[in-house]
Amino acid sequence: MIETDRLRPYAVDPTRSRGRRIPEEESAHRSPHQRDRDRILHSTAFRRLMHKTQVFVAHEGDYYRTRLTHSLEVAQIARSAARSLRLNEDLAEAVALAHDLGHTPFGHAGEDALDEAMHAYEGFDHNAQALRVVTRLEQRYAGFDGLKLTWETLEGLVKHNGPLVTPDTALADLPFAIREVAGETDLELHTHASLEAQIAALADDIAYNVHDLDDGLQADFFTLDELRDLPLIGPLVAAVDAAHPDLAPGRRKHEALRRLFSLMVEDLMGETVSRIERVAPDTAEAVRHHPAPLAGFSQGMTEGINGIRAFLFARMYRHFRVNRMTVKARSVIAEMFPLLLGEPNLLPQDWAKEAASLDRSGRARVVADYIAGMTDRFALDEHRRLTDPYTRG
Numbered sequence: 175m176i177e178t179d180r181l182r183p184y185a186v187d188p189t190r191s192r193g194r195r196i197p198e199e200e201s202a203h204r205s206p207h208q209r210d211r212d213r214i215l216h217s218t219a220f221r222r223l224m225h226k227t228q229v230f231v232a233h234e235g236d237y238y239r240t241r242l243t244h245s246l247e248v249a250q251i252a253r254s255a256a257r258s259l260r261l262n263e264d265l266a267e268a269v270a271l272a273h274d275l276g277h278t279p280f281g282h283a284g285e286d287a288l289d290e291a292m293h294a295y296e297g298f299d300h301n302a303q304a305l306r307v308v309t310r311l312e313q314r315y316a317g318f319d320g321l322k323l324t325w326e327t328l329e330g331l332v333k334h335n336g337p338l339v340t341p342d343t344a345l346a347d348l349p350f351a352i353r354e355v356a357g358e359t360d361l362e363l364h365t366h367a368s369l370e371a372q373i374a375a376l377a378d379d380i381a382y383n384v385h386d387l388d389d390g391l392q393a394d395f396f397t398l399d400e401l402r403d404l405p406l407i408g409p410l411v412a413a414v415d416a417a418h419p420d421l422a423p424g425r426r427k428h429e430a431l432r433r434l435f436s437l438m439v440e441d442l443m444g445e446t447v448s449r450i451e452r453v454a455p456d457t458a459e460a461v462r463h464h465p466a467p468l469a470g471f472s473q474g475m476t477e478g479i480n481g482i483r484a485f486l487f488a489r490m491y492r493h494f495r496v497n498r499m500t501v502k503a504r505s506v507i508a509e510m511f512p513l514l515l516g517e518p519n520l521l522p523q524d525w526a527k528e529a530a531s532l533d534r535s536g537r538a539r540v541v542a543d544y545i546a547g548m549t550d551r552f553a554l555d556e557h558r559r560l561t562d563p564y565t566r567g
Contacts, residue, residue, distance in 0.1 A: 200563070259369070266371070308331065336367075337489040365462040401485075
């Protein structure tokens with residue numbers, strides 16, 4: 175029995191889902207969005223996130239966040255916030271778990287390199303690739319490609335950062351993978367996503383800001399004392415030191431970051447409740463068609479987050495150690511892509527068979543799909559197999 179009594183009127187009602195592109199009999203024990211969440215969790219692409227990193231590459235240490243641990247952390251925040259706001263928890267969790275499925279190996283460095291390699295073939299975008307993964311590339315089921323997720327989960331995945339079509343843009347301006355799906359399923363790209371998806375997007379902001387600080391401290395890119403002049407985290411470090419002057423360094427760090435995490439979550443909840451009370455939406459459709467998102471941070475929190483991001487950009491994302499790995503990562507992808515495009519018989523058998531039936535643009539998309547699905551370690555090994563004459567293929 176699917177319980178909906180506790181949901182607010184503006185939450186997405188799982189019993190009124192718009193369904194799946196290919197209809198199927200629904201479960202008597204799991205809501206449609208629970209099934210979406212479970213399909214995402216069991217997917218090959220989700221499992222590979224274990225060996226795809228955020229900033230660091232897998233072999234640099236096992237402490238740092240991977241895309242998998244990050245996605246689980248985002249899902250925890252999204253589900254907890256959705257529960258407190260009496261929204262559809264399963265939908266919020268499904269969107270959160272799926273949001274990074276389209277990421278390449280080597281983080282944003284890998285995405286930039288693959289986008290550059292695909293420049294002549296409509297480019298590459300990790301958000302669009304996530305949609306392609308769940309609608310095309312996962313091949314686990316007898317009757318269909320992809321995961322056959324509900325309309326609400328697909329909508330949340332593609333629009334969690336806001337509308338994609340405005341008076342200044344058109345469908346033709348969107349990435350290939352989004353246009354491909356939009357030709358089959360109207361995801362109402364001109365509207366905002368559900369409140370559940372909006373919450374998932376902001377949960378992502380909370381997770382990566384707090385945890386990038388943690389990883390940067392662990393990597394010795396900066397010290398906790400250097401954070402004392404930053405907005406948000408600075409006063410929290412001072413408060414921890416005042417309350418616990420002799421705290422061990424590890425506990426001191428975690429206590430300060432724990433407080434930052436709580437501060438950001440509480441601000442998100444307070445600001446979102448304030449916006450909901452002001453707008454008073456009575457349906458999920460009213461949330462979608464409101465001209466601005468209803469989930470968000472306060473202005474003060476937004477300014478503080480921007481200050482932390484600027485610090486991380488200067489002290490972590492552009493640190494010489496990260497820059498060196500970024501250059502290496504770009505070289506790996508920049509060298510693999512033309513090799514595989516020019517000689518598709520170098521691809522594994524199933525991939526080569528698919529590429530053989532396509533024109534050059536189609537083959538380029540297959541090569542991009544293949545590279546984007548790689549883990550950090552597999553990409554390094556595959557590059558070596560393709561370019562090192564002393565390594566067996």
